[in-house]
Amino acid sequence: MFLDKKILLGITGSISAYKMYQFIRVLKQKGANVRVIVTPNAKAFVSTTILSTFSEHKVYCEFVEDDLWQNHVHLGRWADLFVIAPASCTTISKLVNGLADNFLVATYLSCPAPVILFPSMDEDMWLHPSTQHNISLLQQRGNTVVEPSTGSLASGLNGKGRLPEIEEMINYIESNFIRQSILAGKKVLVTAGPTEEPIDPVRVITNRSSGKMGYAIAESLYMLGAEVYLVSGPVAIKTKYTGIHLIQVNTADEMYSACNQFRESYDYAVFTAAVADYTIPNRSDKKIKKLDQDLQINLTKTKDILGTLGLQKLPHQKVIGFALETDNAVDNAIEKLTKKNADLIVLNHLSDTNSCFNQDQMEVSFISKDEIQKFSSLSKIEIASKLSNYIIKNWLQ
Known part of the structure; x- marks a missing residue:
């Protein structure tokens, strides 16, 4: 800048x-x-x-x-x-x-x-x-x-x-x-980090996510002039810019509720959060003691944030989802693009050399209905910049 x-x-x-x-x-x-x-x-x-x-x-x-x-x-x-x-x-x-x-x-x-x-x-x-x-x-x-x-x-x-x-x-x-004004007047919704689904007061089910990708995207779009709302799960990082509207949540249900309030007002939505697919409906109010026998926990599905907002989007709204795949990566990402009614899927290629967790260099692909663009060895800041440029090039009106 x-x-x-x-x-x-x-x-x-x-x-x-x-x-x-x-x-x-x-x-x-x-x-x-x-x-x-x-x-x-x-x-x-x-x-x-x-x-x-x-x-x-x-x-x-x-x-x-x-x-x-x-x-x-x-x-x-x-x-x-x-x-x-x-x-x-x-x-x-x-x-x-x-x-x-x-x-x-x-x-x-x-x-x-x-x-x-x-x-x-x-x-x-x-x-x-x-x-x-x-x-x-x-x-x-x-x-x-x-x-x-x-x-x-x-x-x-x-x-x-x-x-x-x-x-x-x-x-x-x-x-x-x-700060530039290229995206002035545009409202952007970004999700970041993991969610935590409580088992009891001291234990949770969660996903491994630092939140760095979502925060980098929020900061990149903010510096281009957008009004940015960042819905973040529990992470150890902070936003660089006080002008970003930070909404802190813990559970998948809280993240869904926070995002849902913007369902008709955003121009671009970028869902990078590693939302837990399952939650515990009958969580214990007290710490569960270790017993001699095995412990069984019943899980129920969480609400699909990307799918819900993707299917409800208005004609002017664009939705970007993130996908992490271990096999049949591109095919699964294309299926997700269609199923969630997204406009773009950013695919993280998970491999022995590219875990994407808590590391800066990543291998990703931008997958739309028209093309697939693959990028190797990019930092999360560089990915955020490329995604911002994609939005400007393809969707800015």
């Missing part, structure tokens, strides 16, 4: 400035073009040589260097986004008052691009009425100010004032500034 984006990074005099080394590296890895400005006070905390090495460009600080004037106007107009991180209390005050006594503030005043600030300071400074007043003025003028995190501070105290983690900063920027 950052590919070829021009990011101008302003670093101010805060002890958390050292984190910007990694911030620049991540931006560069994502394909961004990065330029860096430091305030004179920031030089006490970071090396301009290292910043220049990571960004692959010179670092700006003074108006005149080697008897040459540095063009802050040109630099401000170059940027697609101006990120000031960490933003110190002093710099925030100067931005509010237009005190252009350093290169960073002068560039800010010349920059027509969106500006986002990540403040970092001690909690008392952050909470001081002067700082809060300045923050309010910056926001009124169209700047985005992200509240600092809470935790251990340089003063030795614990409170609000920490710079967010690099991953959190990147995710925030992606979600609020890099």
